[in-house]
Amino acid sequence: MLGGARISGSGAYLQAPELTVGGGLYLGRGFACTGMVNLYGASVGGSVALGDSTLAPHVPGRQALHLECAEIGGDIESVGGGLTVHGPVDLRDTSVRGSVVLRGARFHNPSDSGLALNAARLRVGGDLDLRGGLVAYGTIDLCDARVGGSVLLEGADLTAHDSQPALRGNGIETGGVLNLCDGFTAHGRISLNSVTVRSRLCFDDAALDVPAGGTALSCRGSSAATLSLHTREASAGIIDLRQSRFGMLRDDPAAWPAGLVLDGAVYDSVQPALPARTRLPWLGRDPAGFVPQPYEQLAATCQRQGQDAEARTVLVAKHRSMRPTLAPPARLWSLLQDATVGYGYRPMRAVVLLLGFLTLGTALFTAWPPTVVGDGKAPHFQAAIYTLDLLLPLVDLGQERSYAPDGALQWAAVVLIGTGWLLATTVAAGAGRVLRRT
Incomplete structure (x- = not known):
């Protein structure tokens, strides 16, 4: 002692x-x-x-x-x-x-x-x-x-x-x-x-x-x-x-670090349970720049809690954050997917675009119907079905091969055909991405 x-x-x-x-x-x-x-x-x-x-x-x-x-x-x-x-x-x-x-x-x-x-x-x-x-x-x-x-x-x-x-x-x-x-x-x-x-x-x-x-x-x-x-x-x-x-x-959120x-x-869970848009800046503070895994992790956490809409918001943000890291052609393709189907997580956008172009085409071809092609008997012309035939690739409704637009309407047909292919491709790419996650 x-x-x-x-x-x-x-x-x-x-x-x-x-x-x-x-x-x-x-x-x-x-x-x-x-x-x-x-x-x-x-x-x-x-x-x-x-x-x-x-x-x-x-x-x-x-x-x-x-x-x-x-x-x-x-x-x-x-x-x-x-x-x-x-x-x-x-x-x-x-x-x-x-x-x-x-x-x-x-x-x-x-x-x-x-x-x-x-x-x-x-x-x-x-x-x-x-x-x-x-x-x-x-x-x-x-x-x-x-x-x-x-x-x-x-x-x-x-x-x-x-x-x-x-x-x-x-x-x-x-x-x-x-x-x-x-x-x-x-x-x-x-x-x-x-x-x-x-x-x-x-x-x-x-x-x-x-x-x-x-x-x-x-x-x-x-x-x-x-x-x-x-x-x-x-x-x-x-x-x-x-x-x-x-x-x-x-x-x-008031004490999120600079990095x-x-x-x-x-x-497994994160608290407070903020809306996804509020939590997104939290994911973007990595000094190394864009990293995909944190977005995937937050989306998985939202899904486990039954917040599917929040999970989709996070996944769309992931692709938007990744866009600046891509080469110019891939960046353009990313923009197109974002605008049309939200990278596969916003499929209703494609439906809205399809309905919009269908309405526009129907109005154009109702006012200025195309002429019959060939000597055979052509089916009765229907402007809506004709427009849909142009918009849907790999689908034959019998109207596109029977009628041909004249003058400036030829360019309208080209736009509709191109739009259809772009929508179909982006929908397929987005659906494939979602199915791979599932």
Whole structure:
């Protein structure tokens, strides 16, 4: 028990590697050390108490607390707050049967590059609790940590050195929630690639402070039951959710980030359930430009919820967004499909166009009937059937081969025939696209 002890002076250290303690280890109540506290490989049957202690090595960037590869039977805790550390804390490969509770701690690595807290591959049976106004200057590294309970950083304030991440947690697995919310602030990017969260990954009321165009949050290949992105304000940086999977994705249109990468992201539902036209700008924020998969994913989500009209709106928007990426001939063909049948998702447009041209042709050929072709007996002329015979390719109603228009009406017939072929082709292309999706 070293509560209240002070170890100071040049070359001062607490060297106790592979220490074995049957009960708890108490380094709180005003404990201070101006050198490294070396507990590498220690085995502590109870808890390690760090409340109201100060660790400040003489050499900037030198480890303040070396608790790597330790076995802790209870908790590592600083419940009463007051833990102040000027140098890296090393908890790599340490196993804690209880929880790690460092509420209100102050971590500061004065070195220009480096870690404030290195807890890579940390194994915790309970919670990893970094709430209570925890402040860190330097990276917090939680890569490949295994936490049976929850990872809690509500209200924490993290600041990175230069281009370093404020929080690096790639590969975390947690049985509860991963909360970076309720006042959480990160000055620097957050890297949470390939994480597994059994419950909620939450950024509600969080501030992600990075320069414009930088990555605010990288969450590639991750999974969570719920991802909540109600951030305090819209981030100027990019949120990258590539290849991730979420049961529910919650966000706030007022806080959509400047850049959003959704390529390969899969979700079962999205809230709030906005109209498709309102949600479309959300899909168009990928810095790489047009990517088709996010449109397909949102359309599939709408269909699962029975919103077929909304799904069609999204799919039409997908083709319109793709149009500028096409070669000029393909772009023209895309425009034609859009105007006529809405890429196959608006088939009634073709019917309306067909009826319009049928009405126009019927009126023209009623006023100026065509002449009979050949010496044979021609069927009785009917302007509507004659117009329909011109409009419908591969269909012979007996009128087109028996009558031929004169003068300027020849061009009207050519327009009707061409329109028929264009309508038939675009309808076939659109129908094929819809059938392939089905």
